Amino acid sequence: MRLVVAKCSVDYAGRLSAHLPLATRVLMLKQDGSLLIHSDGGSYKPLNWMSPPCTLATEEPEKDQADVGVTEIWRVTHAKTADMLVVSIYEIYNDVEHELGEDPGLIKNGVEAELQELLAAQIELLGEGYTLVRREYFTAIGPVDILARDENGNSVAVEIKRRGEIDGVEQLTRYLELMNRDPHLAPVTGVFAAQEIKPQAKTLAEDRGIRTLILDYDEMRGIEDKHGRLF
Amino acid sequence: MRLVVAKCSVDYAGRLSAHLPLATRVLMLKQDGSLLIHSDGGSYKPLNWMSPPCTLATEEPEKDQADVGVTEIWRVTHAKTADMLVVSIYEIYNDVEHELGEDPGLIKNGVEAELQELLAAQIELLGEGYTLVRREYFTAIGPVDILARDENGNSVAVEIKRRGEIDGVEQLTRYLELMNRDPHLAPVTGVFAAQEIKPQAKTLAEDRGIRTLILDYDEMRGIEDKHGRLF
DNA sequence: CTATATATGTCGAGG
């Protein structure tokens, strides 16, 4: 990992073309040849970058570039797509290199996959007498998160989100429409389950006869832990 | 902008909870208090981060933490959501600070706008005898990318995407529904045009009687200076 | 490898 603070301008050509005017920025050069160009604001997204696999070549500036103050040129070329990033460096204020080694990586909890597992294991949260048919029930337009049966044996399609927004209701609506054309499944009702459901999504769901359900992650995980400890 | 190379472990609690085991990483501290934690690989996305608005507080470690080698603790708290990122620092190998100033920002040239221009100019790609009515035909729920007429003089609404996914079909469906209620326009048929159309989107479009059309960007552009823009 | 859904998505436009 090499960290350079430099006055530079940048040009990118690939899926789009883009240009960064002359300013002072941080250039982060990773071991794999990739390059990130950060300013002192914005969020985690760099102003510009090149993803691996790619190679960096350092070049001498042409005379006309040297005349306007360019001291070196970094040309980063993507190995597969021929995307190219060219950094024209005017002045380097700081240049540090350090060996980091392999990173053990991030451990996550509470993403949608985990919610789906938990709800499948605690299908009774949908209601008394509900049973799990299967997770990831496949249809022609995509997988339904959970297919269950209610206390009367009727099909119930469950769409799970971390945050329930209108998109998710639309998605479930499409599934229901399709599944209700299948005489083996129909009638199919819908449940929209999420840790948090936006008011508009709740309204839309109810308007379409879809039940909404708030999932309490901590509670569900707690129950699961207790189950685990019983064994 | 402060750049720190340090051995650290990290914990995040917010929309999800996550943990980074002890390793050497780069900590990028921006002027607005935001923090990025980068390893020497991956793409431009940090391993972990806190977006602005947020504040950084440096704390002394508790005794039990100090005993295992923690020298300082950085606690970054989001100003609105109460998301929290805690960095436990064991050793600092490098620590640099530099004033960058405001960045003038990125200048972009996108692809989708160009696709729309090109298709309007080459409207015959839609079929024999088609004529352009106008680009950005305005409806109550938004602009239709292109309105054309087919060889019989009937209205055709075209939705253009770089990548055709289900969302785009939904969008076009809404336009068609609305436009077909207008006796001056009806009957209106739809064409979903994109550089690439996902199978699910194609299925849904056909199910709704919408024609799909693959656009060859390079061909439409005439395979001119694709990479010649840099210099 | 392709295809698909998720994401602490981020980001910008527009009501």
Next chain:
DNA sequence: CCTCGACGTATATAG
């Protein structure tokens, strides 16, 4: 402020 759509989306996972 919120919603919606685009993104050089990236990323993991299933087929």
